[in-house]
Amino acid sequence: MKKIAFSIWQLKPVKWLRRIRGFKLVYTPLIAIVLFTVVMGVIMGTLQLQEKSQQEAALFRELSFAKQRIQLRFANNTDVLQSIGRDYVSAGDSAKLKENAIIQAENLLQSNHEMAQIVWINETNQRQWRIPADNLKTDWFNKVNNAGAINQALRKTLELSTATNRPAFSQFIALEVPSDEVISKEIRNVFWQTVPQISGNEIKGMVAVLYTTQGMLEMIPGELKGQYRFTLITDDDKVLAISSDKNTPKRAFSNQTSLDIGVLSPNLSLRIDTYPPATNLTFRMLIGVVLGLSAFVVWSLWSVLKQMQVRQEAEANLRAETNFRSAMENSTPVGIRAHDMNKAITYVNPAFCEMTGWTATELIGQNPPFAFWPEGKRDELTEKMNKALKTALSQEKKIGIEGSILHRNGSIIQTRTFISPLINENGKQTGWVTSLIDISEPKKIREELAASQERFVTVLEGLDAAVSVVSNETGELLFANRFYRERFGNSAKGHFELAGGNIVQNTMQELTEGSADLTPGIPPSSLYQESESEEIQLLDESTGTSKWYEVRRRFVPWVDGQLAQLLIATDITIRIEADDLARQQDERMQFASRLTTMGEMASSLAHELNQPLAAISNYCMGVAKRLQGNLDPTLQKDILPALEKASDQAHRAGTIIQRIRGFVKRSEPQRKSCDISEIINDAVGLVEIEAHRHRLSISSHIAENLPMVDLDPVLILQVLVNLLKNSLDSVREVYPLSSRWSAPPVKISADLDTSTFPAMLRIQVTDTGAGIADSVIERMFEPFFSTKNDGMGMGLNICRSIIESHQGRLWAKNQMDTEQTKLSGCTFTILLPLESPGSKSNI
Structure with a gap:
């Protein structure tokens, strides 16, 4: 009993030691992860507070800079306006000096977008000039709904400057401008500044400037407005101008300061808002990474425990798999790889490793796209593999996929891959088996044949003649080059039109029937003789014009052994038209020759007819003179006008002949x-x-x-x-x-x-x-x-x-x-x- 008890007590420390060792193995990493998470949380919180403090300091600094820019601009504008007023007052009656002062005011207005109008008011409060005289902005200032408020504000500001003898500002004026106007936002809110010109304790006039609140934001540099949104507001939080309509996040930083633009200026504040969110995205990502890593480690520990439970079983399966792989490696020269149900590689044989140049250790576990696939074809091969895996179970025949493998040395191997399901001894699919065959040489031969055919087709496609082949039995169009398709489409209609219509088609069928009676082994050489060229005229339906073609045809055996008709038609329309043009030129030359002959005849006729016509005219006039006074008045009234008309017509005929002669001589009318x-x-x-x-x-x-x-x-x-x-x-x-x-x-x-x-x-x-x-x-x-x-x-x-x-x-x-x-x-x-x-x- 003592021995047995001793052995039991002797075994208990070993059991407890194992438990302690297991506790250390499992919980020590877990405690370390918890401590790491707490420390990282403290560090992240401190960094966030520090970053928030830095952002608030930067926001205050940028706001102060923008405030100084606006105040400095108004101070400079006031000095320039006083200088312009002084020059205008000291000019007296000199129109040139006054014009120079006005030009200075125009330059000031053009260089300062916050100014909408500058007005000179004399000592009697009368407006003598203003700039600009008329534009899109000033038109709205003169509207009935706006002119009253603007003039009233100007009058109060003038009274304030007169009472204080210093520059003064008016209250803000809200104008009525439709929102769809281009300048609606720009002139929505305006205010006056008056700068008195004092000489000998007397005010000689005032320079009044109409400012726009939206223009004041133009004084702020563009890079600041791109990072922050600036807003001009009144004491009652009324928004006068805003630099951007883009909304800021709810957790954005904001700051505000009073904007004193002058001694007698209305209360105005400048607010700045940040566009980026207050929370840093990097901080959130770090927290997510820390939590994710912690969860991953916990899951890894749990996975290790699970793996420890099945370790013995895995070792047994590994020995079985090792024997199976050894048998496959020794039995086939074809590259073989096995995939699990998740498409990961679980096995490769030496032949496959030789094809890729990768070791089995490097290949096992890879998921598509695999490292041995060419870079430019990975998406294509992945799609082919997924499609083949989906259809592998439904087809009895193995699926063949043509692809390529990138050897580790950079060479490309063309392969054909066959995929079939991998079924275990229980009839359950556990993955897929793929076998690869090197087809580089056969594919190279096929590509050379395809390239040769492509060159031949390219030559036919580049010809400026229609080449077509029609089956002798069915009348089907077997081949047509580019020129034929552009002119006649993809049907055999154009072929038969060029060949002479249905008669030729019937002739082709008769020749086919006649060729069947020939002695076997003797080629019908008479069928393959080329016919004489013919000139065919066809109507181009697309343009409505006629086209001429020189047609040659012959019968040839097609690739399937059937008899076919080859036809080559060359467009000779230009040549025919050139011949017609030459004939027309010959006709014109004949016309010109006839015109020359006619001109010579007309000249001769004019010369020969002038004398008889002149004689006729003279005789008629002579008869008329001799009959005057010797005839009865009634007869004289009838005969003399007829003789005068005959003389006039003879004179007219002579004039016409002279004109024809002049026409032949190319004279002017x-x-x-x-x-x-x-x-x-x-x-x-x-x-x-x-x-x-x-x-x-x-x-x-x-x-x-x-x-x-x-x-x-x-x-x-x-x-x-x-x-x-x-x-x-x-x-x-x-x-x-x-x-x-x-x-x-x-x-x-x-x-x-x-x-x-x-x-x-x-x-x-x-x-x-x-x-x-x-x-x-x-x-x-x-x-x-x-x-x-x-x-x-x-x-x-x-x-x-x-x-x-x-x-x-x-x-x-x-x-x-x-x-x-x-x-x-x-x-x-x-x-x-x-x-x-x-x-x-x-x-």
Whole structure:
């Protein structure tokens, strides 16, 4: 019994020693953490009190500095105002000296934003001048609601200065200004300062300055206003001005001081508020860190205790895992790694360590993104891994992810990773197993093939020709380069349009059926021969213009072994247009040659016809002179005017021929001041004979009081006669002879066109014929172009040349009927300048 008891007592100290050792192991760090927390709390509290004291001292210092700035500014302003008043009073009657004093006042006002207005008041209390005279601020001072209060405050301040013989300030004046005005905040509260000018104990005048309370805050430096908010308040805590509308925190520091800006100044206080919160964020973060560290240590101690309880079990599992890993390492050359349910790496084999260059110790425990992933692809690989892990359980086939691994030496290895669930012996998933295969070489080969194909496609995309391939069996567009897609879209429609339509498609199908009958192994070489180039014209639907293409096509075997048609179309529109332009140039050269020939003929005709026409005119005048006084008065009244008219027409014909000759020689019109109504009446008189012969009529409408115009009357008369004849011919074609009595007359009118500057003379000839076709109206003024069988095509060309030689314009415009369904005539319009230009251009 004694031995047994001895052994029991001998074991108790060992048990107690273990308990004490466990107590030290667990509670000693906990007591140390508590003591550390208490000490840190005391230190933090002391630092907070010290920081608060420093902030309050800095706040008082900045407030005192701002107060000194404002007081110093007002003292300087008072001295400058006294100097300006002294100069103005001492100037006497010198206007220049007074003007210099006013200029000094203007400079003072411009350099001090707190001043809104400066006024000079003489010894009789009359305002002699003020600056600024008129601006956005002074307009509100003169409003009915504000002028009374401002003037009353100024009058009281003047009385106070007069009584004390020293500068005085008025009470604060609240103005009525809408809040939406730009300067509403700036001039909301104002007050006066008067500075008397004393000479020989007499006040010779006063300088009155209107200050704004908001402007007083402009005296404070901007860097202070950025850190603090300054407010001007009265004794009854009424806010007069504030430096910022931004609210300060509830726990912000604040201080206030009385602002004495002068001897006789109203009571005014300056308050300063801090923007940052009173509590330092760093202090809170330190407290949070201390508490967090303490909690973390407590949790760590608790975790250690828990780990101690399962240590034996963990050692057994570790031995099993070690055997399992050894088997895997010795059985596979593929890189393998295992993950737990939290995606952390739990195992890597030597092959995987060789791929990454990292040791197993460094890799185990890493979470995605892993250190062996390239820096620029970590987000992409993390997303791929998460997606693969979600779908790994639902798919029987292993998931393959193509990625890359960054070796520790800096080299990149391209890999394909297969992921599958890791199931234990109880059928429960404990993580995932990933196997990696190095695919650097196969991928390099694929990339080279892709690059080669990309270069080939880039060359085709850069061609300025449409390249397209269409399946011979289905008619599907197999390939189209950039030029084809821009012109014809992504369908095979443009291919068949270039190839000749559906006929070519049917031909392709027949060739396919015919190729099936050929002997196997013998290529149908006749199918692959390139066709001759063809020029195809297509309409561009986007622009509405025609495009010309040079098309070459052939049949080729496609990559899948099927027969396909290759087509190459080159845009040759520019070349076709150049050929057309060359033909047009040839035609113009022919026209020029014909014009030259016509000019030579006109010159010869003018020379040959002048003498017969002169003889006719002389004979008519001679017959008229011999008949005068020898005929019966009644016969003389009928015969003599006819002979005179015949002579005038012969003279006119000779003048026209001279004008044509001058036109051929490129001479200037013989201008003179003319009445356009006379020229129009002469033209109507000349054409009316032919009009009556065809049972047609002409009506003229001439505006009243038209000015005289500088022009060549003979040439203008020639133009009007030509246009009237053309209009009569147009009406004759529409109305048959039996119904011409109901045809509307051909109208000729003259008025002023005031839509242009300067105004121009407008002459219009309007008919009710069939109008002019669009194709004709574009070329009707070209030489040798005529729609008449017996016409030479020179009439309208000469008319336009005559009008343009007068610096005018001539054009034609069709008219539509009331229902806007068909043409109902044409109007020729002439615009002529009222005055002859200084520089005249030749015909």
